[in-house]
Each structure stands twice: as C-alpha cells, then as structure tokens.
Amino acid sequence: MGQIRVILCGYYGLGNGGDEALLASLLQMLPTSVMPLVLSGNPKQTSDRYGVPAINRKSPRELIKALQQSQVIIWGGGSLIQDVTSAISPLYYAGLMKLAQIMGLKTIAWAQGIGPLKRSLTTWVAQQTFAGCTAVSVRDRGSAALLSEWGVPFTLAPDPVWAMGSKPVSGLWELPAPRVAVNLRSHPLLTPTRMANLTQALIDFQKATQTCILLVPFQEAQDLAIAQTIQPQLPGPSQIMRLEDPQQLKGLFRGVEMAIAMRFHGLIMAAAEECRCFALSYDPKVSQLMQDLELPGWELSSIPDNPHQISQTWIEQYANGSSLSADQIQFRVDQALIHQEVLHKALEGGGS
Known part of the structure; x- marks a missing residue:
C-alpha cells in the first residue's frame, strides 16, 4: 500500500492540554503508511512539537489546497461538536467535513465526544455529517446514544488518551x-x-x-x-x-x-x-x-x-x-486502542 495523505482536524495548536493529548494520541495510533498534515492554530509550534507538517486552520486558501492534495480527513477527537461554548465552532468542523465529503475524501470521525447540543441547526448538521463518514468512533455512552438515535454506525471505546505514552517531568x-x-x-x-x-x-x-x-x-x-x-x-x-x-x-x-x-x-x-x-x-x-x-x-x-x-x-x-x-x-488502555483499530481498518486502501 502506498502513502496516504491524511488531514488531521481538531482543536489543535490552541493551547489546550487535553486537545494536544488527543493529537499526540492520534499521531501515535496512525499507520506508518500515513502522511499526516495537521490543521493548527499555531502551525509552527505544532510542527516543531510533533515533527509533522501543519498549516493554519483558518486559512481558506491553505485548507482548499490541502483538501485537493489529500485522500482522507480525520475529525480528531474530543468535544468538537457541541454548541454550549460556541455555536460557530461545530459549524466550522462539520462544514469542513461536509466539504471534504463533497470533494470525494474519505472522512473519519475519531474518538468523538458529541454534545451537549442545544440548537436544532447544530444537531441537524451534526447528524448529516456523521452519517456521511466512512467510520465513526466515540469515547462515551452519551455520544453513542446520540448516534444510535440518528442511525449512524459507530464504535465505542474509552478516550484514546488512556493509551497515550507519558514522559518524565524535569525537576x-x-x-x-x-x-x-x-x-x-x-x-x-x-x-x-x-x-x-x-x-x-x-x-x-x-x-x-x-x-x-x-x-x-x-x-x-x-x-x-x-x-x-x-x-x-x-x-x-x-x-x-x-x-x-x-x-x-x-x-x-x-x-x-x-x-x-x-x-x-x-x-x-x-x-x-x-x-x-x-x-x-x-x-x-x-x-x-x-x-x-x-x-x-x-x-x-x-x-x-x-x-x-x-x-x-x-x-x-x-x-x-x-x-x-x-x-x-x-x-x-487496551480498550482505548480500539480507536487505533478503527483507524487502521478505515485507512486500508487509502482512497474514498
């Protein structure tokens, strides 16, 4: 199998330790055949920290170019689809995934924590976008219940950060x-x-x-x-x-x-x-x-x-x-690695 160009989309490069841990976990779980490109709020920091290429998550020109050059986009973990802290944020992620689907990319929703969803528009957009994904994994029973209600197939496993490696802290x-x-x-x-x-x-x-x-x-x-x-x-x-x-x-x-x-x-x-x-x-x-x-x-x-x-x-x-x-x-830890199995299975063949 050849190299697969994969975009990683999440709340990355924005100074949140939990979301950075999800990115580190995702990079740890990707197959070796993947060439990742991270959408980041701080591309240089992300690239320096993880040794992978990164682009500005808010640059339309860079986003379109990346979508044109990639086969897969991974919606990478955490509470991305919730409208309690922001009504705009879930529309950004869902809109980007829907655009990727229209452009023919394989889309994977990985280790999601869906909700809370208070607005009918956000709920409808989320339902449509998840339904269009090649594979979906979630990290909690609440998210699983929502997807069951929507009729969207999914895999349930504990948050992938359980399986993330740790490093000693100097001093x-x-x-x-x-x-x-x-x-x-x-x-x-x-x-x-x-x-x-x-x-x-x-x-x-x-x-x-x-x-x-x-x-x-x-x-x-x-x-x-x-x-x-x-x-x-x-x-x-x-x-x-x-x-x-x-x-x-x-x-x-x-x-x-x-x-x-x-x-x-x-x-x-x-x-x-x-x-x-x-x-x-x-x-x-x-x-x-x-x-x-x-x-x-x-x-x-x-x-x-x-x-x-x-x-x-x-x-x-x-x-x-x-x-x-x-x-x-x-x-x-073993159960969290089910998210890795979902990735490997969905990425086999690389195309859409």
Whole structure:
C-alpha cells in the first residue's frame, strides 16, 4: 500500500492540554503508511512539537489546497461538536467535513465526544455529517446514544488518551513530597464565592496533610489566572506547572499522590498514572467519567458551602482513597486502542 495523505482536524495548536493529548494520541495510533498534515492554530509550534507538517486552520486558501492534495480527513477527537461554548465552532468542523465529503475524501470521525447540543441547526448538521463518514468512533455512552438515535454506525471505546505514552517531568522529583495536583478552570458555575471556598479548603487541606500543591493549568487562557490567584494564599510549598508537552502533562501525575481536577483529561491522565482522584464536574462528560471510574467528587453546583466540609472530604480521600488498580488501567488502555483499530481498518486502501 502506498502513502496516504491524511488531514488531521481538531482543536489543535490552541493551547489546550487535553486537545494536544488527543493529537499526540492520534499521531501515535496512525499507520506508518500515513502522511499526516495537521490543521493548527499555531502551525509552527505544532510542527516543531510533533515533527509533522501543519498549516493554519483558518486559512481558506491553505485548507482548499490541502483538501485537493489529500485522500482522507480525520475529525480528531474530543468535544468538537457541541454548541454550549460556541455555536460557530461545530459549524466550522462539520462544514469542513461536509466539504471534504463533497470533494470525494474519505472522512473519519475519531474518538468523538458529541454534545451537549442545544440548537436544532447544530444537531441537524451534526447528524448529516456523521452519517456521511466512512467510520465513526466515540469515547462515551452519551455520544453513542446520540448516534444510535440518528442511525449512524459507530464504535465505542474509552478516550484514546488512556493509551497515550507519558514522559518524565524535569525537576518534579526535586519538589517536596508528598505532592497533590490541582486543576481548576474558569466556568460560570465556579463563582467567586465557590472559588473562595475552594481556596480556603485547599489552605486547610495543605496545613493538615503537609503536601506540596502543584497547580496545573491545562489551558492557560482559562486556568492560569486561577492558579496564580490561589498560589500566593497557600501556606506551604507550591508550584505552578506550565507544561506544553501533553506526554509530560500525563507524566506529571506519576509523581503525585492525588489529583483534584475539573478537566476531563486531567482526570484521565491522573487515573491512568495510578493517582487518586477527586473530580469537580462542570460538564456531562466529566460527570459520566466519574460514574464510569467510580470517582469521588461533586458537580460544581453541588460543592458544599462550608470550606471545612470540603477540606475534610479531600483529607479523607487523600488518607483512605484508592487509585485504579494496574489491571483496571490496563483494561482501559487496551480498550482505548480500539480507536487505533478503527483507524487502521478505515485507512486500508487509502482512497474514498
């Protein structure tokens, strides 16, 4: 089989650690016969980081040229088709996939997390576009239920980041132990009052456990300011860990005892590295992950009003909670590799 020119389309090069992890996972899973081209918000950074060619995801001229020169486009992972944070974003992805289908490219929707979908137009566009795909894989039961309702064939497997490789983080082991990682992101439900309560709870938690707190922004635009607000208030050792390499981001959790996290991929990375987890859910995908992994945690809207109650709950999880077993992790890694099987099967022959 000859070389296949494949476009990788996702929320890449835009500073989100979870989406970068999906790109790293996708590149890791592609057959050797594939010549990938990444659509990126920062083509130079993407090219330098992953050693693959990349173009500006917003340049019509470059997009059309790439489509003309390629045989396949992969809609690459994550919550691309949802209209809660943006009504325009899902139309960009669906529009690009529909254009590719019209131009005769094979289209693969890979490791998708579909929804929430609140608008009838977005729902209709998504349904039509997924129906035109050669292959579809999804990462959660909610997405699977939507596709079943639409009559679109699919494969269901855990998020591919379970199977992504990890790398050690320079200097991590020089930081005081034990360590606890904390990831919070901005969200309307994370009100100033809730933020103040969580911060006070972290202060109390650190005093009680004598841990080093690692504040881990996954997306600097949404997470860094929160980390910078919390850190000066902590009484003990702390560090803001600004890691751009997604494999290092995952490797960080190998060196911590517990993670308190809002982000979906923060929880997956922590769980995959045998770290105890406590979830703060802002989205159905996080709530579903909590159910699937039986993780302790709260919905943002249900966080206790009493900082002491919050800290005591965290202390209990730190002292007596358990991580996933090696067998449980390996099972999810093996299942996540089903996304790789979908790719290899769909890309056999390369053409449309």
